[in-house]
Amino acid sequence: MSSFDKLFSKIDELKPTFINRLAKAVEIPAVSSDESLRPMVVKKAEFLLEQLEANGFTDIQRKELGTQPPPVNDENLQLPPVILSRYGNDPAKKTVLVYGHYDVQPASIEDGWESEPFKLVINEEKQLLRARGATDDTGPLTGWINVIQAHREAGIELPVNLITCFEGMEESGSLGLDALIAREATQYFKDVDAVCISDNYWLGAKKPCLTYGLRGCNYYQITINGPAADLHSGIFGGVIAEPMIDLVQVMGTLADSKGNILIKGIEEMVAPITDKESKSYDNIDFSLEDIEAASGSKTSLYQKKEDILMHRWRYPSLSIHGVEGAFSGQGAKTVIPAKVSGKFSIRTVPDIDSDKLTNLVVEHCNKAFKNLGSPNTCVAELIHDGNYWLSDPYNSSFSAAAKATKAVYGVEPDLTREGGSIPITLTFQDELKTSVMLLPMGRGDDGAHSINEKLDISNFMKGMKLMAAYLHYYAESPEK
Amino acid sequence: MSSFDKLFSKIDELKPTFINRLAKAVEIPAVSSDESLRPMVVKKAEFLLEQLEANGFTDIQRKELGTQPPPVNDENLQLPPVILSRYGNDPAKKTVLVYGHYDVQPASIEDGWESEPFKLVINEEKQLLRARGATDDTGPLTGWINVIQAHREAGIELPVNLITCFEGMEESGSLGLDALIAREATQYFKDVDAVCISDNYWLGAKKPCLTYGLRGCNYYQITINGPAADLHSGIFGGVIAEPMIDLVQVMGTLADSKGNILIKGIEEMVAPITDKESKSYDNIDFSLEDIEAASGSKTSLYQKKEDILMHRWRYPSLSIHGVEGAFSGQGAKTVIPAKVSGKFSIRTVPDIDSDKLTNLVVEHCNKAFKNLGSPNTCVAELIHDGNYWLSDPYNSSFSAAAKATKAVYGVEPDLTREGGSIPITLTFQDELKTSVMLLPMGRGDDGAHSINEKLDISNFMKGMKLMAAYLHYYAESPEK
C-alpha cells in the first residue's frame, strides 16, 4: 500500500463514531475483581459481540470458561466469556491475532477522580479522554474494531486475516485464558502467524515504542519456626532464640542497599549484552527525571539512563516485600512472634533458569540460617514463578510495527522492554509458536491503574492508524 | 505473736465463706478492655465496696478517675473507680498499703475453656478453683478482705493499719492510677510504710517466692522512607533503593541469633553481679525443662538454670517485634513498600539509664543506616519507656514475708525477679518513697491470661495465711 491517505482520512472522519463507541463501552463498569459487578463484565462482552457483528466480523464465538475457582464468595460465579471472532479467512493472507481485555480495574469517584470514572469525559482543552478503561484496555481493544470499520467504509481490503481474542479477567489473573489458548491453538488459532497485544504503554509521554521483552518473577518465602506460640518478650526476651531475629539475619544476606543481589550464581546466568542491544538504549526517550517523577522521590539507585533501563529490563532484581506472622500494626506490641515468614521476589531475565534459581535461593537461605547456629527451624521455598519473555525486536512483525510507527508518528519507535510480567504474552508465544509483539497505544502517564485514567485523543487516533499501518506492512513482509 | 494457730484455724474454718466470696466476685465479667462490659467492671467495684463495708473497713472512698482518654469508641466512657479503704488508723502501728485489681482479661468459652469462664468451678479432684480472675487478681484481692474477716472473727487485733488500693483498669494500662497515687501520696497514703502487691506468680508450680525486681522496657521504631508511594516491583525493582532492604540491613545490626545485643555501650551499663546475688540463684526451683515447657519448644538460648534466670531477670534483651508498612498477609504480593517501620524493644535492668540507652540506640541506627549509603531517609526513635524496678530483698518488709513463707509453707522462699514490667510497682516506690514487695499467691502455671485460669485451693488458703503472717511479722520488725 503506497499511501495510507485514504485510510487515515477515513479514521479521522470516523473520530466521533469511535469516541462514541469507547464512551458506550466504558460506561459499563466491568470490574472483574468485584463479584457483584460480574453481570456488568458480561454486559460489556455482549456490547462488544454486537459491535463485532455490526462491523462484519464472522465466526463470532462467545467462549464460556466455567465457574471461577476459589477463593470466591459465590461458588457458582461464572467467569466472563472470551470473545473470538474473525475478519477475513483467506488462506493466501497472513493471519494476525489481536488480544485485548474488556475488564477494568476498580474505580470510584471517592478515590479522588475529577469526574465519574465510568463516564467518558472528553477534555477538549487537554485533548484527552478520561474514564476507567480509556487506556487500559478498552481504548486499544475497541481500536481494533474501529480499524476494521475504517477499512470497510473506505472500501479498502484488509490485507490480513484478523482474529480477535478479547478476555474479561485480565485484571484478575486472566483466569481460564491459558487453558483456552492451549485448546484453541490447533483449532480457532491454528493459522495465526503473529500475535499483537495492545495492553501496555509508552515508556514516557512523548515517544512511541515497541516492547520486546518482559521480566519474569519468582516469589519466595523464608519461614522461621520457633516456640509453640507467641511469647511475652518480658518473660522470654533474651532467653529464647527469636525467629524474627533469625529472619532479619537471613534476609539481610539476600541483597544490599546498592541494588546487588548477594545470592551467588545468579549473575552468571544473566545473558551478556550484545553490541546491538547496547546501542539500542542510545536513542530511547528516558531520563533520570522520569524515574524520579514516577517514584516521587530522588531514590534511584542509578543516575545514567542506560543503567536505569538495563536494571529495569535486562538485569534481575530482588525485592523484600514484608513479613507474615510478626506485629504489623501501628504503635507498640511487645510480643515475640513464634513463626515468621519473610517474603521476597526475584525478577528474572534471560537466561535465568527458574528451577536453577530456586535451587540457588533455597541453598543460600539454608546456608545463611545454618551459619546463625539457631535452635529454630527454617524453610525457604518458592511460592510461584512466571518466566521472562524476550522477542527478536527485528523480526518481520516488529519491523512492520516500526515502519508503521514511522509512517504515523514520523519517528523510529524506541525498542523497549518492561520490568513487570504480562504472563499471557508467553502463553501465546509458547502455545501458538508464533512471534508476539506488544504494541502500546497510550502513554506512560495515562494512570492505567490509578485515578483519572486517561487516553490522549492523539494517542487514540494515531494508535488506530498505527494498528492499521502495522497490518498492512506486516502483510507485505516476505515471510509467511 | 508467738503462734498463728488460732488465726490459721479461723481461716480454715472460713474456707467456704471465702470461696463463696470469690465465686460471687468472679461471676461479674469485669473485662476492662471491653467497653461494652464497663458497667460490669463498675458492678464488681460496688460488690467490693459492700464487702469492705461488711468487714469493718472505714473511710471507704470510691475514687472516680474521669473519662477514658482516646482511643475509645464512647468518648464519655468513664474509667472504673479506684477503691480506697482503711482497716485501723493507729499512729503507733505501721501502715501497709495493699494493691490489687478487680478487672480481668477477656474470656469466652469458645476460646477453649473447659467451663464457663465467669462461673467459679470448684474442682475437688484437682483441688483447684477455675474461673477468669481466680488467680489474676480477684483471688489475691479478696484474700486481703478475707484476712481481715478472719482476724475479726478470731478476735485477734490486726497489728498494722491496712490501706487498700484496688483498681479496675490494670489489664488495660492502669489508666488514671499514676495520677491518683501522686495525688494521694500526701493525703490518703501519707502514712504508708510499706506497699505489698499481690499480682504475680511463683516462678514454677512448687515453691513459693518473693519478687524483688522487674525489668524495664524501652520500645523503639526505625522508620525508613523512600518513594512517595508503594511501587510495583516489576517496574521499580532493581532501580529504586528499597526501604525494606535498608530496614532489614539496619535491623540485622541490632542483635545476633545467640542472644547478644550488638549495640555498643549497653553492656557497660549493666550492674555487675555481687557474690550475694550470684549465690541467690543456687536454690531457686527452676530448670531448663521449665523454659522448654513454657515455650513449647527446645529453643532456649541457654542450658544452665543460672544463665536462663539471669538473662530473664538481670541482663537486658532485645526483641524484634515486626514491621509496619510492609506486606504482612498470607500469600504473595509484589509491592515495594514506600515507608516501613521496624519495631523492637530492649528490656532494661540496673543500671541502664533510659535516656542514655536511647542515645546509644539512635546513634547506632543512624550509623548503621549511613553505612548503607542509601538515598532513603531513616529515623530511629523511642516510642515509650518504662524503668526497671529493683528492691532490696533483705529489707524489713521482705524479711517479714520470708518469715511468713517459712511459717506457712515450711520453706525459705525463692528470691526472684521477673523479666516483664509491672509499671505500678515503680510508681508506688517513687511516689510514696516506701519499699514495695511483690507477694505472689498463685503458681506459675495458673494461666493468668490464658484459657482455664485457675488457683489451687492450697495456694488460696495458704496465700491468705501468708498475707496474715506477713502483716504480723512486718508489725514486729524493728524499723518504723
Ligand SMILES: [Zn+2]
Ligand atoms: Zn491491561
Ligand SMILES: [Zn+2]
Ligand atoms: Zn490493567
Ligand SMILES: [Zn+2]
Ligand atoms: Zn494482674
Ligand SMILES: [Zn+2]
Ligand atoms: Zn493480668
